[in-house]
Amino acid sequence: MRFVYSLLICSLLFSTELFAQKNLIKGRISDENGNPVRGASIVLEGTVRGVQSDLNGRYELKDFPKGNYTLMVSLVGFQTWSEEFSIGEQETKEFDITLQEGDLLLSEVNVSASRGILGQENLPEVSDFRINAGKKNEVIKIGEINANLAMNNSRQIFGKTPGMSIWENDGSGIQLGVASRGLSPNRSWEFNVRMNGYDITPDPMGYPEAYFTPPMEVVEQIEIIRGASSLQYGPQFGGLMNFVLRKPDKSTRFTAESINTVGSYGLFSSFNYIGGTEGKWNYTAYYQKRRGDGWRENGFFNTDHAHLEVNYAASNRLKLGYEMTYMTTETQQPGGVTDAQFEEDSRQSTRSRNWFNTPWFIPSLSAEYIVSPSTKLNWKAFGTFAERNSVGFMRPINQEDDLGNRQVDRDFYTTYGTELRMSTNYELFGQEQTLITGFRYFNGAIDRRQLGTGTAGFEMDFSVREGDFRRQLDFNNINTAAFAENVFRFNDKFLLTAGLRYENIRSNMEGQLNLTNGVPQTLEPITRTRNFVLLGLGAEYHVTKTTEFYTNFSQAYRPVLISDLTPPATTDVIDPNLQDSRGYNFDFGYRGSIFPYVKFDLGYFQLNYQDRIGTIAQSRQDGSIYQFRTNLGNSISRGFEGYVEFDPVTAIFESSRFGYLHLFASLAFIDATYGDFEVTSVSNGEIVTRNLEGNQVENAPRKINRFGATYNLGKFSMTWQLSDVGEAFSDASNTVEPNATATVGLIPAYQVQDLSASWNVWKQHSIKAGVNNLTDERYFTRRAGGYPGPGIMPADGRTFYLTLGLKF
Structure with a gap:
């Protein structure tokens, strides 16, 4: 019932906000050949506001205060585009943007190495209020691998992550038992297991067994930082495993x-x-x-x-x-x-x-x-x-x-x-x-x-x-x-x-x-x-x-x-x-x-x-x-x-x-x-x-x-x-x-x-x-x-x- 009540409250809040629109910027993102670019990030620099381009390369960003802004568009493999603009109350502006191809850096090549190489990446040097530079880490892109996601088949999901030992006794896929580097896989308790950056185990300091595993069909990626994550996340020896x-x-x-x-x-x-x-x-x-x-x-x-x-x-x-x-x-x-x-x-x-x-x-x-x-x-x-x-x-x-x-x-x-x-x-x-x-x-x-x-x-x-x-x-x-x-x-x-x-x-x-x-x-x-x-x-x-x-x-x-x-x-x-x-x-x-x-x-x-x-x-x-x-x-x-x-x-x-x-x-x-x-x-x-x-x-x-x-x-x-x-x-x-x-x-x-x-x-x-x-x-x-x-x-x-x- 708690879940239902919260859903109703959020729905009501969402519906009232629809009538409070202030202004709008919109447009289309394309490449040098005029093809639509999907998934480009469109943000107002220095703010928390941002959207992405859709399948047709189109985007809309609305309901932000009047003022002076810098519009920034970025996507792996393209040069970042930016332009300053001003907008008034209830004003609409349109920006059709052409992105130029750019050189790939190390952090970008991890997500765009080849037409066939998908599913395994590394974290950027700094991301999401954490430092990853100098640390052994992996990012498993769930949507890019062929696996039995309905059953959370960990043998396939962690297939490209070296050294992961797996206990395969839970055929229901409810609980995950993985470890690395000679540690015990018992309910992944040698990892600091999190979801979206927060704890999901009973007690990381006293009872770190992971009884809860989110369905892989909703997991975008699994971030693994080996033991070097101990400074920012504490226990355990295995490091961090974060379901995003x-x-x-x-x-x-x-x-x-x-x-x-x-x-x-x-x-x-x-x-x-x-x-x-x-x-x-x-x-x-x-x-x-x-x-x-x-x-x-x-x-x-x-x-x-x-x-x-x-x-x-x-x-x-x-x-x-x-x-x-x-x-x-x-x-x-x-x-x-x-x-x-x-x-x-x-x-x-x-x-x-x-x-x-x-x-x-x-x-x-x-x-x-x-x-x-x-x-x-x-x-x-x-x-x-x-x-x-x-x-x-x-x-x-x-x-x-x-x-x-x-x-x-x-x-x-x-x-x-x-x-x-x-x-x-x-x-x-x-x-x-x-x-x-x-x-x-x-x-x-x-x-x-x-x-x-x-x-x-x-x-x-x-x-x-x-x-x-x-x-x-x-x-x-x-x-x-x-x-x-x-x-x-x-x-x-x-x-x-x-x-x-x-x-x-x-x-x-x-x-x-x-x-x-x-x-x-x-x-x-x-x-x-x-x-x-x-x-x-x-x-x-x-x-x-x-x-x-x-x-x-x-x-x-x-x-x-x-x-x-x-x-x-x-x-x-x-x-x-x-x-x-x-x-x-x-x-x-x-x-x-x-x-x-x-x-x-x-x-x-x-x-x-x-x-x-x-x-x-x-x-x-x-x-x-x-x-x-x-x-x-x-x-x-x-x-x-x-x-x-x-x-x-x-x-x-x-x-x-x-x-x-x-x-x-x-x-x-x-x-x-x-x-x-x-x-x-x-x-x-x-x-x-x-x-x-x-x-x-x-x-x-x-x-x-x-x-x-x-x-x-x-x-x-x-x-x-x-x-x-x-x-x-x-x-x-x-x-x-x-x-x-x-x-x-x-x-x-x-x-x-x-x-x-x-x-x-x-x-x-x-x-x-x-x-x-x-x-x-x-x-x-x-x-x-x-x-x-x-x-x-x-x-x-x-x-x-x-x-x-x-x-x-």
Whole structure:
């Protein structure tokens, strides 16, 4: 209902504004041959007002005060056009503009390298109140790749992004599990996951698991900045992953789109979108329904997503915005299987009563203010009001479901935060320099209710007897942070970046850990406060207009999480001096474009993960043994990441009426090993100590390679992709032989192929189709110790999909 009420209010505000038109400039944008130019940016310089040219090259910009302005028109591959003009009250002026072709710079060649090379770019040096110069980063342009977007197929979406390991156990596409550089893919928790620049996880400082993933059909691009993003965004070691949703269409008052997909195993997805610009207002909204039976038995899913964004130019200098996103899910969890069951039939499931549900509501307010031509401010306020609910039979997978009462676990998240950023340009060394500063406040509360006695039914039912949650914990995190980072440009070729970030984190946990024979086992309240500073330094050297060397060193950290502060039993002890994990990321690479048909990004990285948290056995003076959770040691990941894409047709023939072929390779070789890391076990009442030094970090394949080829002919495109991923261990002890419950053991190497095609027909309508896991490989990427397992979590076998897209 909150979503409906907000939509009605915004609609009323929008309708009243239509009668307040003041003046108008309009015209047509064309190239030197007189052809219309679509997507050109038309802005009033020094203001927040701007539109884009439509399919016919036409544009309109209305409802701005009388005065003197500079009209600026720009588009990648063309010279920027500008002209000063004056306009009075309720006056109409017309500008028909011809753009001249221009030379491409490095930042532009990333988005216009070749007729065939699409889908993977890099961020500009400075954008959206952040500094990207000198940092390893990727931009995945979702609309330019052939992939099963209805199911958020991450194997295809991240195909060109080197080093991305993916957990492929969620065939519903609801949750994303990705990581890089030997880190854990568990719900992407080593990334700082955001949407449109604000938080969407329960608590980045205490519980960073990404239960919410926006539908890829509304995502315009995914921005990834590796660990060097820690200065501007804080945790984690993996860096930033930001989903940028499709912005309101600035070329028309109203546009509508409907994308409908059917596929294997009862898949049905309907995505419906509207958006446009009228005067000072622009808006966008979408709704997606997705459901299916799943590739595995007991794999039913039913999801609903809705989103609304409204922006208003309150003045020439001030723009206000409001967003809200709502998701609800109903997911049956087929659970894990043993190794024997996987070999027999990986589609089978012995858990028919396990369900998972994540209602998610994310509101956001924003404001952008231009203080002067060189300084501007950006403010965001956001919140997350969400739940994580599960019910099921959670004993080891080699135990048969006794059809008794199920276990119910529920989390309730209430978080809110705000970020204020300032970007200012100034002159030094005869060059324009950029300083970006920011302040952040975040308050997150988690109300955890676990080990509840639920019903003995089969449906999704989270009801329990009143007060019958044996574990009841309250966790609160308050975080304040401030950062400053500067780009120092010494000439057209060389620049340095330098910055620091100050963090203050205050965490508190209290509550009941368990209930034994009716007696509550109360957890002693834990309060932890820490302050620290992170430093970073980067550089770029432009070898040519289209290639550059880059390097960066940035300190990083991972805060002590709620799971680190929750002892499995009241007899366990948490180290009162438990520290946040610290370390650093280092990058050195060479990227760009050689000629208009070769793109590349080749680099070396090192990730030092210090003060990793673990549990060891210790003995008291009376001889009793207890488990002690503390900082145990470190791990180091180092290796090579490479991305190369080549368009041989353009290279040989320059142009072809028979179409274009482009080939890509995304390669990663990762050596992720433990350093000095002492662990213990208990054998016959005695503590046995050993060291993990030299062991491979769990869930870290040594190779992650993906290869692909795309053929384009006019409005037809087809992509084949091969994923070749090496073996990995599921535990730090590097156990090869699986145990009876399939929670530890080797995760074998695998190869899987995907084939997708698209055809844009009449106007902007489209037909898409594809086959995922073309050769029906049976493989798995995860052994789960708990939910949604336990046991082996098989990846999906061969599936088909067909999509019809209509745009008006």
